[in-house]
Amino acid sequence: MTNTEQTSVLITGGNKGLGLEAARRLGEQGWTVFLGSRDEGRGREAAAKLIAGGANVVMVPLDVTSDTSVADAVRLVQKHTDRLDVLINNAGAPGRIVAPADATAEEIHSVYDTNVYGPIRVTHAFLPLLRAADHPRVVMVSSGGGSFAVVTDPEQPVSKMHELAYSSSKAALNMITVRYAQALPEIKFNVATPGEVANHKFAATDMNRHTGELTVTEGTDSIVRLATIGPDGPTGIFVDRLGPVAW
């Protein structure tokens, strides 16, 4: 068993990008990091780098679109701990940018499977371990593109990016988070977007072919903030690294 005195966190999609950087930062704070990765090889490589830097990391094979994979992940985490302090639902799929007129249910389904059903699958499966923690927190990694206020603001570039799948999946994730927060006050459920919404900035990762202007460290500021809130901290809020984001 892992040292249960340490704060524990499971991060989905932890093998690269913002998930990996969140793992590095929380590992640096002495947390036990369960690093989720749908590809075992990529996950082992990422975990090995963090372990070499002194972090306490357990690689967890985890494909958020698979019930079997999620159930196996719960069993693996249970071998190390009887509680989970923090869950970061970070794994996300951008989908192809398809014009709304050409979007099909099938195209949208694959994005929802990762961005909407994925966080529900993982959250539902890990609820018993989260409930066993003194001060459990769930961070949903969403996007400014999931905000009605942002998408309907003509000053925001995303208002002119015509697609259905990604933005609507993140809008659904936002509502799901609020509903969890209302129904489960014993767990803090909050939403982080990695960008700076007011400045139209996002973080450079593979998802945007590294076109973002923020570093992955800056991109994870909001995620780390919500992962580390205290027992008196908020639930049901939506923030970026600069502060609150309008729904």
Ligand SMILES: NC(=O)c1ccc[n+]([C@@H]2O[C@H](COP(=O)([O-])OP(=O)(O)OC[C@H]3O[C@@H](n4cnc5c(N)ncnc54)[C@H](OP(=O)(O)O)[C@@H]3O)[C@@H](O)[C@H]2O)c1
């Ligand atoms: N970068 C930004 O500024 C920005 C802005 C808004 C929102 N976001 C959100 O931030 C999160 C992280 O994205 P990123 O920018 O770090 O992109 P990234 O580098 O492409 O990382 C995405 C991660 O999600 C994983 N993933 C995808 N499908 C998965 C599945 N079915 N099961 C498990 N893992 C899966 C990927 O695994 P593989 O390596 O196996 O593909 C990868 O680890 C996403 O939710 C994204 O929507 C990012």
